[in-house]
Amino acid sequence: QAQLVESGGGLVQAGGSLRLSCAASGRTLNRYTVGWFRQAPGREREFVAAFSRNNGHTYYADSVKGRFTISRDNAKNTVYLQMNSLKPEDTAVYFCAAGDRIIVGLVRSGRQYDYWGQGTQVTVSS
Numbered sequence: 001q002a003q004l005v006e007s008g009g010g011l012v013q014a015g016g017s018l019r020l021s022c023a024a025s026g027r028t029l030n031r032y033t034v035g036w037f038r039q040a041p042g043r044e045r046e047f048v049a050a051f052s053r054n055n056g057h058t059y060y061a062d063s064v065k066g067r068f069t070i071s072r073d074n075a076k077n078t079v080y081l082q083m084n085s086l087k088p089e090d091t092a093v094y095f096c097a098a099g100d101r102i103i104v105g106l107v108r109s110g111r112q113y114d115y116w117g118q119g120t121q122v123t124v125s126s
Contacts, residue, residue: 002027002115004096009120012086016124020081022096022117029072033102034079036070037110038092038122047108048094049081059107064090086124093119 008020022034035050049070050059058070069082079096097113106112 002029002032002098004098004115004117006094006096006117006120009094009122011123011125014086014088014124014126016086017082017084018086018122020083020094020096020120020122022079022081024077024079024098027098028074029077029079029098030074032098032100032115033107033113034070034072035097035099035107035110035113036079036081036094037097038090038094039119040092043092045095045110047110050107051079052102052104052107053100054102054104057104061108083122086122088124088126091122091124093121095119 003025005023033053036048039045051070067085072079096117098115099113102112
């Protein structure tokens with residue numbers, strides 16, 4: 001069973017940057033589709049970005065496209081989310097998730113992921 005631990009969250013001013021990390025233990029992360037999701041207070045969890053193990057492609061929510069970049073370091077068994085040009089509306093708890101049976105068309109669906117981290121808080125001040 002894969003265990004995921006996020007880190008890198010914090011408080012940043014609008015326009016700033018943060019890099020989130022998702023470190024895995026127990027499994028080799030490059031065998032999984034890995035996604036980032038976020039949940040703001042009073043709102044439903046939403047998809048942010050994903051790296052598909054099936055085709056090696058990356059996928060982004062429209063709201064973060066061009067500002068966020070998902071990447072992976074196989075040697076460190078870690079997936080990153082580089083977040084630039086942050087906005088107050090990016091404030092949320094960010095979760096990484098992994099699954100090994102996710103078809104490409106469903107990478108944006110959190111229900112498809114089997115393993116989740118505990119989350120890391122990102123707060124963007126205006």
